[in-house]
Amino acid sequence: MMTAAQPGGRAASIPLMGHEVEPTMFELSVRGRSAAQLRTTGIAPRTLESMVPASHLNPEPLVTADLAERDLVGHVTRLSHRQFSVDLGAYPLGSCTMKYNPKFCDAVAADPGLASVHPGAPAAMVQGWLELLVTLEERLCAITGMAAATLQPAAGAAGELTGLLLMRAFHQANGDERRRVIIPDSSHGTNPASVTLGGYEVTTVPSNERGLVDLDALRAALGPDVAGIMLTNPNTIGLFEEQIVEIAEAVHDVGGLLYYDGANLNAILGVVRPGDMGFDIVHMNLHKTFATPHGGGGPGAGPVAVSSRLEQFLPGPRATRVDGRYEWMTPSASIGRVHGWHGNALVLARALAYIEVHGGAGLERVAQHAVLNANWLRRRLADTLPAAYDRPCMHECVLSATSVKSALGVRGLDIAKALLDEGFHAPTVYFPLIVDEALMFEPTETESPQTLEALAAAVESIVARAATDPESLHRAPTHTPVSRVDEARAARHLIATEDDAER
Numbered sequence: 392m393m394t395a396a397q398p399g400g401r402a403a404s405i406p407l408m409g410h411e412v413e414p415t416m417f418e419l420s421v422r423g424r425s426a427a428q429l430r431t432t433g434i435a436p437r438t439l440e441s442m443v444p445a446s447h448l449n450p451e452p453l454v455t456a457d458l459a460e461r462d463l464v465g466h467v468t469r470l471s472h473r474q475f476s477v478d479l480g481a482y483p484l485g486s487c488t489m490k491y492n493p494k495f496c497d498a499v500a501a502d503p504g505l506a507s508v509h510p511g512a513p514a515a516m517v518q519g520w521l522e523l524l525v526t527l528e529e530r531l532c533a534i535t536g537m538a539a540a541t542l543q544p545a546a547g548a549a550g551e552l553t554g555l556l557l558m559r560a561f562h563q564a565n566g567d568e569r570r571r572v573i574i575p576d577s578s579h580g581t582n583p584a585s586v587t588l589g590g591y592e593v594t595t596v597p598s599n600e601r602g603l604v605d606l607d608a609l610r611a612a613l614g615p616d617v618a619g620i621m622l623t624n625p626n627t628i629g630l631f632e633e634q635i636v637e638i639a640e641a642v643h644d645v646g647g648l649l650y651y652d653g654a655n656l657n658a659i660l661g662v663v664r665p666g667d668m669g670f671d672i673v674h675m676n677l678h679k680t681f682a683t684p685h686g687g688g689g690p691g692a693g694p695v696a697v698s699s700r701l702e703q704f705l706p707g708p709r710a711t712r713v714d715g716r717y718e719w720m721t722p723s724a725s726i727g728r729v730h731g732w733h734g735n736a737l738v739l740a741r742a743l744a745y746i747e748v749h750g751g752a753g754l755e756r757v758a759q760h761a762v763l764n765a766n767w768l769r770r771r772l773a774d775t776l777p778a779a780y781d782r783p784c785m786h787e788c789v790l791s792a793t794s795v796k797s798a799l800g801v802r803g804l805d806i807a808k809a810l811l812d813e814g815f816h817a818p819t820v821y822f823p824l825i826v827d828e829a830l831m832f833e834p835t836e837t838e839s840p841q842t843l844e845a846l847a848a849a850v851e852s853i854v855a856r857a858a859t860d861p862e863s864l865h866r867a868p869t870h871t872p873v874s875r876v877d878e879a880r881a882a883r884h885l886i887a888t889e890d891d892a893e894r
């Protein structure tokens with residue numbers, strides 16, 4: 392591990408490194424301790440039993456973690472110091488777009504004028520919030536080249552399901568029962584899952600030797616029972632689908648719709664628009680592209696924008712401008728709500744703040760820098776870990792550790808884990824599935840040349856160590872609070888509660 396001071400975003404001094412276990416909240420609990428004390432009001436207390444029928448009360452004693460505020464803050468802060476985070480250092484987790492989120496977005500989301508408003512407040516009382524939502528919808532439509540959008544879906548996968556329900560509503564309104572949705576074999580796992588949840592069957596088309604949709608295979612898979620295709624462009628290999636116009640024509644020719652998985656939108660912001668490529672439905676991951684920290688289940692937002700022929704089916708209510716005032720409106724053939732209230736509203740506020748501060752030219756630079764950084768890293772590491780497809784990429788590059796594995800027995804996973812000891816988050820491993828020993832790096836536009844150089848040097852030093860000390864790499868990481876975990880076991884034997892842990 393390098394100790395000399397270096398410029399750039401290497402997290403060389405993560406606090407509280409070591410292997411001590413942080414107790415759970417329940418283990419820290421002291422019966423009767425509390426984080427809040429209510430003032431005495433002078434009003435006689437009433438028991439729960441006097442207000443709620445016994446049949447509605449839980450006969451089991453409630454298990455709570457009783458903690459003072461000081462203990463709770465200490466616990467949560469210690470836990471946060473044991474995590475790698477986007478604020479700590481570079482986090483090149485491909486496909487996830489873990490970019491640094493500027494702090495002005497936090498200030499916007501914390502504004503009491505936005506944060507303290509009840510979502511059920513009548514429209515007349517919250518004109519400012521509605522104006523914000525309408526403006527965001529307009530901006531997102533301008534960015535994607537679409538006619539209208541719903542801001543309700545809570546994340547990308549929720550947007551996908553919403554999009555598929557819109558696809559279904561469109562075909563049903565035309566009296567057209569279609570069965571299949573096509574996805575490429577490089578697609579993100581949420582795509583086939585959403586197709587199935589949306590009530591359709593998945594047809595997978597293979598990628599060609601250049602990592603793009605095989606147009607002939609697509610044409611062979613198309614037919615009158617195809618409801619549409621789901622694509623992300625650039626695709627999950629970080630490559631731009633060059634034949635997107637031909638793909639759109641072929642799908643439209645059989646009456647199908649094109650769904651754009653916008654998780655990779657930061658690669659094309661302000662440069663090219665899904666609507667102009669021929670897409671009919673677009674979801675955006677605001678938490679990736681427009682500055683909301685995510686991962687670990689944090690709140691997201693996955694607005695879905697559509698072309699005018701699908702507008703009437705959008706979820707409602709939607710904020711709309713009527714004669715200079717703002718109102719809620721539900722479209723005529725709406726598929727209904729896809730979220731309680733109006734979506735994760737403060738994520739929407741952060742996104743609008745990010746868009747307004749950057750402006751059109753600024754957003755274009757975001758995309759340019761994201762693509763430049765990924766290509767710089769791809770070229771810089773070409774002799775160490777070759778790219779799976781040796782040509783310019785977009786915002787992420789998929790490298791392969793096949794040669795290191797066959798020559799030295801060190802896998803992509805070992806290299807990724809060792810990067811944690813070097814002060815970088817690991818890249819995504821073994822995705823997309825069609826690339827052997829895949830290491831998917833997405834440096835994002837927020838990392839500096841110094842950080843990228845430090846990251847590349849760290850990868851080089853790890854691969855060099857594979858020749859001299861492969862054993863140490865099989866054990867990596869060894870300097871983090873938790874060392875190598877058995878990921879398959881962790882996924883298969885879920886311990887969700889304190890009670891399960893005791894069993």
Ligand SMILES: Cc1ncc(COP(=O)(O)O)c(C=O)c1O
Nearest residue numbers: 486487546547548579581652654
């Ligand atoms: C290409 C792609 N599509 C969809 C998703 C799903 O988005 P979310 O995690 O917000 O549900 C992701 C998330 O990583 C993605 O990379």
